[in-house]
Amino acid sequence: MRLADDPRVECEIEVAAAPERVWQLVSDISTSARYSPELQEVEWLDGAEGPAVGACFLGRNSSGSLGEWRSVSRIAEFVEPLSFRWEVVPEDDRSNGEALTIWTYTLTPVADGSGTRLRHGMRIGPARGLLQEFVASAPEREERIVGGRLAQLRAGIEATLAGVKAEAEA
Numbered sequence: 001m002r003l004a005d006d007p008r009v010e011c012e013i014e015v016a017a018a019p020e021r022v023w024q025l026v027s028d029i030s031t032s033a034r035y036s037p038e039l040q041e042v043e044w045l046d047g048a049e050g051p052a053v054g055a056c057f058l059g060r061n062s063s064g065s066l067g068e069w070r071s072v073s074r075i076a077e078f079v080e081p082l083s084f085r086w087e088v089v090p091e092d093d094r095s096n097g098e099a100l101t102i103w104t105y106t107l108t109p110v111a112d113g114s115g116t117r118l119r120h121g122m123r124i125g126p127a128r129g130l131l132q133e134f135v136a137s138a139p140e141r142e143e144r145i146v147g148g149r150l151a152q153l154r155a156g157i158e159a160t161l162a163g164v165k166a167e168a169e170a
Helices: 019-026 029-035 130-137 139-169
Strands: 008-015 039-044 056-063 067-079 083-089 101-109 116-124
Touching: 008 139, 019 029, 019 101, 019 116, 019 139, 029 039, 029 139, 056 083, 067 101, 116 139, 130 139
Parallel strands: none
Antiparallel strands: 008 116, 039 056, 056 067, 067 083, 083 101, 101 116
């Protein structure tokens, strides 16, 4: 996988809980921080008190291989109880900046009424970020760098989905 290939990861899980219960969890930005191996803490910015299109939040992240960093996210879509999308944007241009990465939750009721199909995914956005800079410093290793990062992100998404499922079904 190369950056030009529109790299993305999406995972899916079935949750034995109503979409409204699952929505309650995924629309709370602190839920991801409870289960993600990278996202450690979140807080609303600019006076926001909850999710709404345009609201921004700060994430504090940590990874053994990448160190610690902060990210600012802007909510781009919020359709209860179906979809929640936010974009990681440059901290100094959070109102209008292009997305560095785009994250989504999509909920679909299971046809037999037994629960919710929950998809969680991300894709590398159009803005140039640290991943692109790292690839530029070692272009001969691009596929390995991008593939390795996508594998880390997949593991984090799977852990987050498993946590949401366990909490929703408890």
